Amino acid sequence: MIAQQIINAISLGGVYALLALGLAIVFSIIGLINFAHGELMTATGYALLGSLLMGVPFPLAVIVAICCGGLAAMAMERVAFRPMRGASVTSLLLTSFAVSSLLKVLFQNGVSARPQTILMPDWMTSAVTIGDITLRVGPAISIAISLLALLGLELFLRRTVMGTAMRAASEDFAVVRLMGIPANRVIATAFFISGIFAALAALLWIANRASVDPLMGFTPVLKAFIAAVIGGLGSLPGAVVGGFLLGVTEVLLQAVLPPELAPYRDAIVLSAVILVLLIRPQGLIPARRVQRS
């Protein structure tokens, strides 16, 4: 029972970490807090649903859905954010709200406002028994996928020129351009990665709920935003730490709070967030930005 709670906690933390990283990677490079990030999750969900309805086998449908998330993020950048390049943080924020609302309405009217059921394969919802502990397979897979994605991103950022350029761009984008590295390519890559991560998070989210609806991205991305702020907005290690911290806190509070206090779980978590930010206003692991007049 305790083992299962711990696994659930880490699993939820992993999902928040993936989403927070997606937000952080885009923010670190162009200063945009993308509130339409949740709609990338929704788009991934419908891509999975659509593929399955068309009879695409499950593993292939998952790949289609992930690609869809990445491409949707790049399309979002190309259509909505590139024309706003260089605009103030507020204008960018409002643009992302507009994109988010537009996509929600499209999903509501184009597909359905009601949740659509997605049948997950039996093995994903099954449980294994090791000795006298019974563990569900879903959350374990979720942890594995989150960790693999984090590892993959770390390798990309450390070992490739584009990854190095992205780390450099989070410090000083103008100088990266002076090196002859195209700004558009760096930004498109950042969005692509954030889309892939949103897609992975969406699949893990759906695996737990077995349904897709037009508003499914809202809550997790709001939580991921909180996680990114706790960690230090724009800091990638901060996003990961913040994500896991938030997920673990939520699940553990759920487990230990007496029933009469359970409805206050989010209020308690958010109070803790305020406390953290009072002590460390820049977040747990502040992002490094060159101060310039």
Added chain:
Amino acid sequence: MLSVSSLSVVYGEVEAVSRVDFALEKGQVLALVGANGAGKSSTLGAIAGLVRPAGGAIRLDGRDIAGLPAEQIARMGVALVPEGRRIFQSLTVAENLRLGGAVHQSAADLKERMAEMLDLFPILRRYFQNKGGNLSGGEQQMLAIARALMSRPRLLLLDEPSLGLAPQVIDAVFDLIEQLKHSGLTILLVEQNVSLALDVAEHAVVLANGAVALTGPAAELANSDLVRQAYLGG
């Protein structure tokens, strides 16, 4: 190689650079001097593509590059060492240099250039895996210059290379500029330390309030009354 004609740069209501003309031949060192706010950095910014000119032409080997994106100008062989060095602090020396050489097509090219830079700057070999932010000001300036040279530029733009450095370090930086000049590199140098700039340059342009006040051979300007009174302390 570079000809700037009637260049204007405007920030909001303020005209920072106003119809500036000058030209730079291949292999020459041209100093762009003047007081704070005279429009020197804005001129360099416009040439490198960081600032969009409001008017005029910037020709690189005859082709007008005014208003092109910075990354495209960099790929045409123009490298800017920005004011304040602006090395990537959280990246290692190796990574800073690697990005400087991002325009290279082949791994062999990159490797060769990296080796050349480490020979030219032995200090960078010593701190190869250290974070750029841990280097001293002078070492960061050397790294910034090496990073710009990684792309094998045809034209090197140096913005205030002496700023904030100790006197002995400034000497080392200018020795290096002298060395680069002798290797035949074309250099456009912006510098507040007018006497140092006029020492190393063949030609100079004096900017005042965004416009060209004086122009001519560096040695001649160093002896002109106006320059002596305004910039060399009598």
